[in-house]
Amino acid sequence: MEKTxxxxxxxxxxxxELVALDHFSLEIKEGEIFGLLGPNGSGKTTxxxxxxxxxxxxxxxxxxxGKKMTPVSYDIKKDIGIIMQNVVVSExxxxxxxIDYFCGLYITDKKLRRQYVDEAIKFVGLEDxxxxxxxxxxxxxxxxxxxxxxxxxxxxxxxxxEPTVAVxxxxxxRILEGxxxxxxSGVTIIYTSHYMEEVEQICTRIAIMDKGRKVxxxxxxxxxxxxxxxxxxxxEVLGLGEDVLAEMRALPHVYDVKYDEKLLxxxxxxxxxxxxxxxxxxxxxxxxFGRVYSELPTLNEVFLEITGKALRDKEE
Amino acid sequence: MQxxxxxxxxxxxxxxxxxxxxxxxxxxxxxxARSAAADKAFKDTPIKIAVFDEDDTPESRALTEFIGRKHKxxxxxxxxxxxxxxxxxxxVNYVLIINDGYAERLVGSDTDGLFSTQHIHESYATVMxxxxxxxxxxxxxxxxxxxxxxxxxxxxxxxxVLSQAEVTIARSKGSEDLSEASSTHFRYLTYILISVIINxxxxxxxxxxxxxxxxxxxxxxxxxxxxxxQVFAGSAVFIAGLWLLLMVVSVVQNGGMFxxxxxxxxxxxxxYTLICAAIALLICSFEPSDTVVNLLTQIIGLxxxxxxxxxxxxxxxxxxxxxxxxxxxxxWYVKVMEMLxxxxxxxxxxxxxxxxxxxxxxxxxxxxxxxxxxxxxSSAAIKLPKLTAQPQKQ
Numbered sequence: 001m002e003k004t005x006x007x008x009x010x011x012x013x014x015x016x017e018l019v020a021l022d023h024f025s026l027e028i029k030e031g032e033i034f035g036l037l038g039p040n041g042s043g044k045t046t047x048x049x050x051x052x053x054x055x056x057x058x059x060x061x062x063x064x065x066g067k068k069m070t071p072v073s074y075d076i077k078k079d080i081g082i083i084m085q086n087v088v089v090s091e092x093x094x095x096x097x098x099i100d101y102f103c104g105l106y107i108t109d110k111k112l113r114r115q116y117v118d119e120a121i122k123f124v125g126l127e128d129x130x131x132x133x134x135x136x137x138x139x140x141x142x143x144x145x146x147x148x149x150x151x152x153x154x155x156x157x158x159x160x161x162e163p164t165v166a167v168x169x170x171x172x173x174r175i176l177e178g179x180x181x182x183x184x185s186g187v188t189i190i191y192t193s194h195y196m197e198e199v200e201q202i203c204t205r206i207a208i209m210d211k212g213r214k215v216x217x218x219x220x221x222x223x224x225x226x227x228x229x230x231x232x233x234x235x236e237v238l239g240l241g242e243d244v245l246a247e248m249r250a251l252p253h254v255y256d257v258k259y260d261e262k263l264l265x266x267x268x269x270x271x272x273x274x275x276x277x278x279x280x281x282x283x284x285x286x287x288x289f290g291r292v293y294s295e296l297p298t299l300n301e302v303f304l305e306i307t308g309k310a311l312r313d314k315e316e
Numbered sequence: 317m318q319x320x321x322x323x324x325x326x327x328x329x330x331x332x333x334x335x336x337x338x339x340x341x342x343x344x345x346x347x348x349a350r351s352a353a354a355d356k357a358f359k360d361t362p363i364k365i366a367v368f369d370e371d372d373t374p375e376s377r378a379l380t381e382f383i384g385r386k387h388k389x390x391x392x393x394x395x396x397x398x399x400x401x402x403x404x405x406x407x408v409n410y411v412l413i414i415n416d417g418y419a420e421r422l423v424g425s426d427t428d429g430l431f432s433t434q435h436i437h438e439s440y441a442t443v444m445x446x447x448x449x450x451x452x453x454x455x456x457x458x459x460x461x462x463x464x465x466x467x468x469x470x471x472x473x474x475x476x477v478l479s480q481a482e483v484t485i486a487r488s489k490g491s492e493d494l495s496e497a498s499s500t501h502f503r504y505l506t507y508i509l510i511s512v513i514i515n516x517x518x519x520x521x522x523x524x525x526x527x528x529x530x531x532x533x534x535x536x537x538x539x540x541x542x543x544x545x546q547v548f549a550g551s552a553v554f555i556a557g558l559w560l561l562l563m564v565v566s567v568v569q570n571g572g573m574f575x576x577x578x579x580x581x582x583x584x585x586x587x588y589t590l591i592c593a594a595i596a597l598l599i600c601s602f603e604p605s606d607t608v609v610n611l612l613t614q615i616i617g618l619x620x621x622x623x624x625x626x627x628x629x630x631x632x633x634x635x636x637x638x639x640x641x642x643x644x645x646x647x648w649y650v651k652v653m654e655m656l657x658x659x660x661x662x663x664x665x666x667x668x669x670x671x672x673x674x675x676x677x678x679x680x681x682x683x684x685x686x687x688x689x690x691x692x693x694s695s696a697a698i699k700l701p702k703l704t705a706q707p708q709k710q
Binding site for chain 1 (some may be wrong): 318321322325326328329523528529531532533534535536537538539540
């Protein structure tokens with residue numbers, strides 16, 4: 001049976017009249033890459049800050065590794081790695097010294113720390129930059145340094161708060177591969193991001209937050225099954241009459257048909273062979289058609305349908 | 317000791333600019349203090365005088381000789397244009413014409429018509445020479461009235477007018493142990509201490525106290541107490557190091573180790589160092605930018621120095637200024653120094669009271685800083701980045 005690493009139970013956090021977390025509950029199992037999604041002000045960062053005891057909360061309970069989390073739970077904190085959205089390093093220290101500093105907040109044994117720091121540098125690929133000061137690093141390299149500072153002490157739980165913001169594609173891929181590699185070595189990951197494709201790519205389970213509440217939770221497939229749309233068929237075809245569109249609407253599992261001059265878009269809810277049936281209608285009437293697409297719903301559509309707003313409509 | 321090591325590394329980066337203050341201070345204050353101590357006597361400035369003796373009697377020649385003993389006699393042609401030119405180019409400051417009949421008038425009581433003069437209107441030379449001549453003539457007549465003959469009267473009058481009183485500034489009991497140079501040096505310390513401490517300590521405390529950096533550290537398993545102790549230790553090492561360095565300079569300035577009541581000046585500077593540290597801590601509580609820190613350094617450093625009598629003695633400051641200065645710790649620091657330098661009568665109990673007031677300032681500033689920090693951290697959650705959630709309908 002998988003162990004529960006994080007258990008948040010009925011968490012309430014208020015700022016005066018403002019309810020930032022509204023009876024929020026969550027359970028994260030060992031070995032998961034758990035994605036926490038939500039629009040601006042949905043409570044993701046508040047949740048993380050409460051988890052880390054950086055913020056007090058009004059009601060509820062947080063357990064990490066089976067123990068209650070408090071500001072003085074140093075035995076729990078030693079196994080948590082945090083990578084914040086903003087790069088938090090010291091400009092006065094070199095790459096090596098920065099990683100050593102943050103690792104030293106957890107590991108006091110100098111020999112062991114040196115080994116851990118070397119491993120972290122190798123992991124993020126900063127071997128050639130150990131003596132560089134942060135000012136000399138590019139945005140991507142800075143992000144990698146930020147990650148190295150958060151993981152050098154070999155935590156069992158790593159919280160990444162949007163670690164790929166303003167990162168070039170090459171560094172982003174490297175970071176995502178690194179996260180998966182860490183996960184394969186047994187580390188549990190909590191990942192928040194605006195980038196749906198990243199979440200789809202690496203997260204094993206996802207929770208969607210809105211207005212301080214959890215509105216959906218599950219695997220990617222489970223989330224996609226929660227919405228009405230399961231397949232969108234697009235066909236390039238000219239000169240369709242109203243009778244053809246009416247026949248399309250009458251097909252099983254079709255709940256919406258749109259046509260504008262040359263592109264027919266059919267939205268389906270459940271069922272199989274939807275594409276074959278749509279093409280049969282066109283062939284029966286000997287209508288020629290161009291390119292044909294059949295798309296499964298994206299996480300963005302799931303998000304849009306559940307929360308009623310796009311995730312990236314406003315950068316946080 | 318991770319935080320302590322980081323503290324020292326950040327401090328090292330900021331120390332250079334701050335040490336410029338110390339270097340400039342040492343380079344300027346030592347010669348200034350020494351020159352202030354050396355310039356004990358007032359020195360007359362000789363005035364260039366051209367004398368035209370139209371009387372040409374022993375009395376008029378005695379007057380010319382008398383003037384020559386105090387001022388510089390300049391040869392000048394008795395020509396109106398040349399006299400005007402000389403006065404204009406200041407090759408001569410004063411032209412004295414001893415009128416014909418001077419000797420006769422000197423014996424009598426008639427003061428009019430003894431001399432004619434040409435000079436720049438209302439220049440300092442006019443006033444000085446006029447006073448000198450009045451004194452001389454008055455003294456000669458006084459000696460003649462007392463029965464002396466003309467020769468004796470002129471000699472005695474010249475000696476009396478030109479005699480200089482020797483002035484010795486008596487130092488009050490308890491102020492003998494601090495040399496004048498050291499006293500000046502200790503006064504100037506207020507400016508250097510406040511400038512260096514704010515300039516060097518604030519950037520380090522601001523860097524370590526930066527919200528995200530602090531949050532990141534709070535996430536680790538380092539205990540809050542350990543973190544605070546290391547930051548305190550770093551600050552204490554820097555402040556103690558700076559104070560010791562300035563004390564070494566003070567010993568050099570003093571020409572040897574302090575003795576007697578001079579140790580009070582050392583204690584006073586230590587208390588003021590604590591005040592400066594508390595001020596730095598209070599400034600950091602408001603998280604100012606580097607520019608604001610530099611600005612505050614100048615405002616607090618120069619402002620309190622001018623208002624409290626560091627650069628100008630308190631005796632020369634107006635009552636209103638002094639009344640306002642009492643609310644600044646530098647005022648009480650200078651009060652102690654005035655007592656130790658002899659400007660104010662030494663009184664042990666008052667000295668202790670002044671120092672206690674300084675300590676009171678240190679404690680009050682520290683408490684305010686702690687309160688501001690507490691309020692800031694308790695409201696930090698409200699200012700958390702990214703929190704823009706809308707109020708919910710209950």
